Amino acid sequence: MNLFKRYFIRRSEPAVGTDLVWTERDGSSKGMFFIRFKRHKLAVAGVFALCVIALCAVLAPFITAYAPTTVTDSFGEGPSWKHPLGTDLVGRDMLSRLIYAARVSLAVGIGAVAISAAIGTVLGLISGYVGGWIDGIIMRITDIFMSFPYIMLILVVSSIVGPGLLNIILILGVLGWPGVARLVRGNVLSIKQMDYVKASVVLGFRMPRILFQHILPNTVAPILIYATSGVALAILDEAALSFLGLGVQPPTPSWGNMLASAQSLTVLLSQSWLWLPPGVLIIITVLSINFIGDALRDTLDPKNNK
Template identity: 65%
Template sequence: MSYFEIGKEETPFKLVVKRFMKHRLAVAGSIFMLLIILIAVFAPVITTKDPYHVFDEFSAPPSAEHWLGTDQVGRDVFTRLVYASRVSMMVGLGAVMIYTVIGTIIGAVSGYFGGWIDTCLMRLTDVFMSFPSLMLILVVVSILGPNLLNIIWILGLLGWPSVARLVRGSVLTLKHVDFVKSGIVLGLSTPRILFQHILPNAMAPIIVQATFGIAAAIIVEASLSFLGMGVQPPTASWGNMLTDAQSLTVLTSQPWLWLPPGVMIVLVVLGINFIGDGMRDALDPKSMK
């Protein structure tokens, strides 16, 4: 092989990006999610209206002044929809970051050390997974109180068991490979072997799991807010904007109050799931060619 041929070889990262770009739905989902993140970050630039300001028009249909109309209180629906994207992104990213870190540490320690440590940690995981998740979340929220930070922490502290099991399985496989045994022979410390050599090779399934977890967290937050146990008014949330849809009058004659947040939830969850599918295919070592 010539020098120039060696220089043209693709790195693993480039191969992953190349495979991901072939997944059209994943690329479309990525573009859409980037747009949503930009909308959330630059919400004051996109709309100059205050999401809490009450106008004289109540339940007004879409117009030039109010692109998506006003709600029953007189607040601009488009403005609240834009600011509500911040809540969904904060809940999705915040909760997933918390429980991914917790689950990764617990799963890595359990899988690497084994024995009684593995038994205790996995039984703890089984206990957490034995409770109906939504019911447990509702109970904890009712005790601590419904607000944005509590929702993020509750979802983060209760969502780690699936990640822990996933990481444990990967670590159980990787700890028997040659490079780990070589590190042990060389006298490397256990934290260094675990966090610098094993976990980096187990990141693919963790990334995929975290991607799908963002969509799940957004759905849970919307469900809690719809039930009145999530983000509380007047803070805008796609879930609490859907609360107006409980009225038959709103459902039939005022679709601008519930259709925009409902469509946004569907599109965001679909976009994230498409990204997850693309990441899963791109990071699959069996399909790396």
């Protein structure tokens, strides 16, 4: 143990004439992560935008003057001091519905990705580490899922299961795991050849301990990067399903079913407050998540030392 400590300390110290080696000993690796992340100005703006949207969604009852289902005496009126974003054709305050709809979109994005990442990570770890016929079965099931057009599969399953917030989260989560599984499997195939993994096997560690304590921590970065794009895609999928009437159903507000009210040419041309705010928020949210994902990819890439 003493030899290991001396070796670790010696390896952690920067050699003369070489670049500084960041270590976890003094927390400098975390500082380096934030320094490199802050260089991506669009990602920083994306973090700020997402924080504002999430904060408004959490504090919605304290921000809005109306409940999202409250019908006022104003029907289809434009923006005013009483209703900053106007009212819809039923008389509901658009600002209240927009803020409460952010809860739905964020819940779908985070919930669906959490489910798909959990399923895909476990299957990818088992498939890549065990190999053999187990790997063959898991990968053939993955190929079957990925052989179907993704959006068509979602539409078919949604029409069978039925609309609703919980159903949409489960559908998107259960159908979104193949990409994560293939990503994790590829990383495991290379990581399990490392000396520290072979040493764990020689020492007699159980497979769950090797997978979740030694291999998984070195696979978190690509999973995290993949998850950011997955959240953006899930938000877009929910909006599309709600727009088609297969997602979140009124009177529960979502950005997708708010856009559904703008299917007529009259609304598009003369009542832009009904579709422009939810459309802009979808664009801002998806772009912010994508910017953050790009920044994480560059920041966590060990080959990028800039």
